[in-house]
Amino acid sequence: MKVSLVSRFPLGRQGDGVAAEFVLNPGETTTFILRQVEEDGHDSVHDGVLLEARLVGTEALTQTLAFWRQWLRKCNYSGRWREMVHRSALVLKLLTFAPTGAIVAAPTCGLPEEIGGVRNWDYRYTWVRDAAFTNYAFLRLGLTSEAEQFMAWLEQRAVEGARGDPLQTMYRIDGGHELPEEVLGHLDGYRGSRPVRVGNAASEQLQLDIYGELMDAVYLYDKYGTPTAYDFWCHLRKMLDWVANNWERADDGIWEVRGGQQQFVYSKVQCWVALDRAIRLANKRSLPLDRTRLAAERDRIYEAIMTRGWDTERQTFVQHFATDAVDASNLIMPLVFFLSPTDPRMRGTLDRTMAELVSDSLVHRYEIGRGAGDGLTGSEGTFNMCTFWLVEALARAGRAEEARFIFEKMLTYANHLGLYAEETGPRGEALGNFPQAFTHIGLISAAFNLDRRLGVGP
Amino acid sequence: MSAQVAYLGTTVPDWVRELSSSDPLQRRLGAYALGEIGPAATEAMSDLAAALQDPVAFVRVWAAAALARVAPSGGESVTVLIAELGNELAFVRSLAAWHLGRLGPAFPGIEQALIPLRQLAGDKDPSVRVEAALALGMLEGKGAPPPELKSLCT
Known part of the structure; x- marks a missing residue:
């Protein structure tokens, strides 16, 4: 990509950069415009149109501010921590690729989850999971036009999936399926964090949870946006049929572990969500569906989780059916209405998660070295999304003051612009790709639900 | 003396040379730099005056503005800018x-x-x-x- 820097004051070379010295009179402003030059090399700067047009810059700034203020006015959130919720909504909007409606997980690649470590991934793609959660956040805030664009993108992927293959876990923003992972050995990486990778091999993994997240997005869009069209429903039914036939398979899970497939509890919960939302939607809209079969499979999933995913001795749900290790992803259970937030099993899981995965109120997603390994060496920070899930689970369980303390402490870990990376390190530093949609989605949802439970008036 | 005077580390003679560049942006930069140096760039006056006839309009404007700073008593700059x-x-x-x-x-x-x-x-x-x-x-x-x-x- 070529860019040009436009300035009313002529710029001269200085070392590797450019510089200008100039004097502004009282009340004067000047504008610098950094802009992409068209691929054919043509740049209207050379026509002089932009070169001297100081007010173009002022106008552009005014228009930009007006656009974002106007956009944010559509946000209907009026609760506590509004500035941070608004900032998170802006992040999600800026992660949206307008031509297709696709939403990237983060705009960066290779930023490490541990300084000097090996968990350096490329997040410049659209994960079905992350995008579906983003859609939920948009709908929750009343931003339905963004949700509409994304649903159109999602419908295309569902149509492809209905031809026989399940959905991919992630796609390119143009809907492309090819994301070959490549190591860029000639790069040192951020503060020596090697290898630097582009592309993402996790696109070839089986992650069963994405169907639940997708169906929840469809269900919510039907509720808050536009009723589901029949043709789309037909594609969804084929996909749901696949879920009913395949939920018992082992998969790679939400954390995309590279240490072998397992019967992950989170994946099962989301398969339950997929079938549950399908049945709810069919009933609400009187849409044709093999309700008997899907309801039977949904209930089988429920029982499987309650028997094989539950550790009676430790009173907690576990990461997968063959371990006693806990996993923070199970905090989502009450958030998706899998079970009551005050169910003794959920209370037990909350307590166990806090005892084993929480460090100074921040949550690790799992214990490295226990349960399903990710196949890599080294460690990682606490996972911001999980911290927000903990906040929400606590709030829903009636522990609102505890939730508020963790939430407001978490707000202090944002940078000066209110942005978060994927993880937070032991010294409060941002780790992983940045800014990350997942974290900001978690913030919005936690703020919304915590605010509601705290009641009117701060 | 003029060799001691510089803008962005480039001296007056080198900026004067830029006034003859084939690139109008470079000519514009040359004029601007001489204007920033101001009265200490008096040796560039004749070159800036010549630049008032530059075929590219925005270069003429910047040359006039620079000349006004190098030689504030001259009225030629105002004439060009008004034109x-x-x-x-x-x-x-x-x-x-x-x-x-x-x-x-x-x-x-x-x-x-x-x-x-x-x-x-x-x-x-x-x-x-x-x-x-x-x-x-x-x-x-x-x-x-x-x-x-x-x-x-x-």
């Missing part, structure tokens, strides 16, 4: 108006610019109208833009 207020390109008109305002009310001969600047109040281009109004604000001693234009300056 460019009638240029067919809107951005050249607005640029010339901006430079005239920056010369300030004390600049010799600047009063000749007041009427042409007032005439730009009816210009079809909004940027030109605003720049002319701002310049008039500076030259008529108000020192600040009119209230209705304040939003464009903040």
